[in-house]
Amino acid sequence: MSNKAVTKSLEVMFRQVNTVIYKRGRSVLTGMQVSTLQFNALLTLREFGTLTMGELCKYLFIACSTATDLVDRLEKVGFVERLRDHKDRRVVRVNLLPKGEEVVNSVIMERQVFLGEVLEEYSDQERADLHRVLELLAARIEKIDSTLPCKDEWIKTIKIKI
C-alpha cells in the first residue's frame, strides 16, 4: 500500500470510528432536547471556564446574534448563567452551572460505556496494542499540530470537541 493510499484509508477510518462514538454519546441528549450547538457550548465552557459572549461566538464559529439566542435557551433551562463584569457592565460572561456540566458528563459516560463494550471483543494483547498505537498517534498528532502552520491560525487554539 502506498503512503498516499494509507493516508486516505486512515482518514476514512477515523471518520467512521468517530461517527459511531459521536452518535453513541449524542444519543443521550435526545431525551434532554439538547441540540448539537447547545452541547458544544456546554463543552466549550467546561473546557475553558467562564467566557465572554464574544469569546463563546468565536469558539463555536457562530454569529453573535445566534449566540444570544443560544445562551437565552441554556439559561432558561438552568445549564448556564450570565454574569455582568463588575468593572465594565457592558461585558457579559457566561458561566457553566452544575446542571449543564452533568449534561456533558453524561455524554462522556455514554461514550465510555460504548467503548467498554467494544473492548470486550478484544484480547489482552489486542487491547494493549490499541492503547499503545493510539498513545503514539495522539502524541505525534499533537507534535505536528503545534509545528505545522494552519490555514487559520486562530483555529489552532481550539482544544476540545466531541
Added chain:
Amino acid sequence: MSNKAVTKSLEVMFRQVNTVIYKRGRSVLTGMQVSTLQFNALLTLREFGTLTMGELCKYLFIACSTATDLVDRLEKVGFVERLRDHKDRRVVRVNLLPKGEEVVNSVIMERQVFLGEVLEEYSDQERADLHRVLELLAARIEKIDSTLPCKDEWIKTIKIKI
C-alpha cells in the same frame, strides 16, 4: 491498567485525535465563510443524496425554521438547490451542487494532507501497525454498533460526520 482505565484513556485519546483532525479540516472553511452547520448540511447531502427538508432537519438535529434559513444561505451561494416534487408540490427537496461538493472535498483533502504529515513521523512498521489496529477497531465498532441497543434508535441510522 484495568479495563475501566483503558476505556477512559481511549475515550480521551479519541477526543484529542479527532479534535485536531477536525480543526485542521475545518480551517479551510474560514476563508469561505462556511459555518459548521452549513458544512454538516453539505456533508449530509453528499452522503445521502437529495433529501427533503424534513429529512435534512432530522439528520442535522435542528428545528425546521433553522433549516429554512440554512438552506436559504446555501442556495444563495450556489452550494445547493431546492427542487419541488413533481407529484406533490408541497414537498421540497434539497440537492447538493458541484460547488457545494467542492467544499466538502476541500475539507477531506486538508485532513488527508495533515494525516500525511503525521505519517512522515512513522517508520514503515509503525505505519503498518497503525493501519492494522485501526482497521480492526473500525470493524469491531461497526459490529457492536449494529448489535448494541442505542438510547435513540433513530441516531443509529446516521452514517457520516466529520
